[in-house]
Amino acid sequence: MGANLFECSVDRVDMKNTLTAEEVREWVVRSQSGTQCPESRSLLVFGYGSLVWLPKFAYHHREVGCIHGFVRRFWQGNVSHRGVPGSPGRVVTLVADREGVTWGVAYHLKGKQQIESALQHLVTREMIKGGYDVATTMFHGQLSYNVLTFVATPDNAHYLGPAPVDTVANTIVNSRGQSGHNLEYIFNLVDALRVEAPQGVDNHLHSLEEACHRRLSHILINRHRAFCCDGTDTSECMAECHKCLTTRHSDDDAYIIDCFTRRMDKIKAVIAPIVQQPEKVKN
Numbered sequence: 001m002g003a004n005l006f007e008c009s010v011d012r013v014d015m016k017n018t019l020t021a022e023e024v025r026e027w028v029v030r031s032q033s034g035t036q037c038p039e040s041r042s043l044l045v046f047g048y049g050s051l052v053w054l055p056k057f058a059y060h061h062r063e064v065g066c067i068h069g070f071v072r073r074f075w076q077g078n079v080s081h082r083g084v085p086g087s088p089g090r091v092v093t094l095v096a097d098r099e100g101v102t103w104g105v106a107y108h109l110k111g112k113q114q115i116e117s118a119l120q121h122l123v124t125r126e127m128i129k130g131g132y133d134v135a136t137t138m139f140h141g142q143l144s145y146n147v148l149t150f151v152a153t154p155d156n157a158h159y160l161g162p163a164p165v166d167t168v169a170n171t172i173v174n175s176r177g178q179s180g181h182n183l184e185y186i187f188n189l190v191d192a193l194r195v196e197a198p199q200g201v202d203n204h205l206h207s208l209e210e211a212c213h214r215r216l217s218h219i220l221i222n223r224h225r226a227f228c229c230d231g232t233d234t235s236e237c238m239a240e241c242h243k244c245l246t247t248r249h250s251d252d253d254a255y256i257i258d259c260f261t262r263r264m265d266k267i268k269a270v271i272a273p274i275v276q277q278p279e280k281v282k283n
């Protein structure tokens, strides 16, 4: 796999002969007839969602940076990875915003074999199954250069659009697909960006992460009241209780139970205000 971002020196940004969005679209049409991808020396792809933490294609090297004029929003529905037909999960897309800055990763691919293999993967994952279209934008890393990126626009069949943060969090907490839980998608993205782009502040992402932790605390409180205490619990009792964390029930979702352990510090941070309300909390 590629080197880390600090090794992306100036002479390693190959912008000559890089594939354009038009060439990728043309290849998509022709590749169904087995046409090879255009002869090109490089392909530059910007990832801002699952491509940040799960590219699933080989690349020469990668660079963390940002694009301007867009914000990242969980406004795209998904039934191929984090949801199922009839019950879509939510994944990210880019939405135009004059003041917007979105942090992510630019992948540099070189050579026909590496480019063709990545294109076959990305076209299937993003365009055919995901409802995304390919676009060109300017990436700002050590240098600034044009990159391709995959954007889901409002006219695609899976688009869900804006919704209140707690509604989006509720969809995420209750969705899973063939690639896993929808919570895994947002938590892996948030965790990866915190490590690789700590300078990038994404309020939409962080408010959604907190809303997901709030929903997880509702689930935990109800488990605690059902399996452990008679509802006279306090935040101290709840936070220290392990029975509701370790007890397994047939309809448990393993990833959610895992979150209780791995993200307890963030769940505890939102749990106290809710536990003081005596009535049963909504899941």
Ligand SMILES: N[C@@H](CCC(=O)N[C@@H](CS)C(=O)NCC(=O)O)C(=O)O
Pocket (backbone or CB within 6 Å): 046, 047, 048, 049, 050, 051, 052, 054, 078, 080, 081, 082, 091, 092, 093, 125, 126, 129, 130, 132, 149, 150, 151, 179, 185
């Ligand atoms: N195009 C965005 C979003 C891509 C994305 O998240 N696509 C989803 C839905 S098609 C995906 O591939 N998910 C894989 C997974 O959830 O494991 C990016 O550059 O990262």
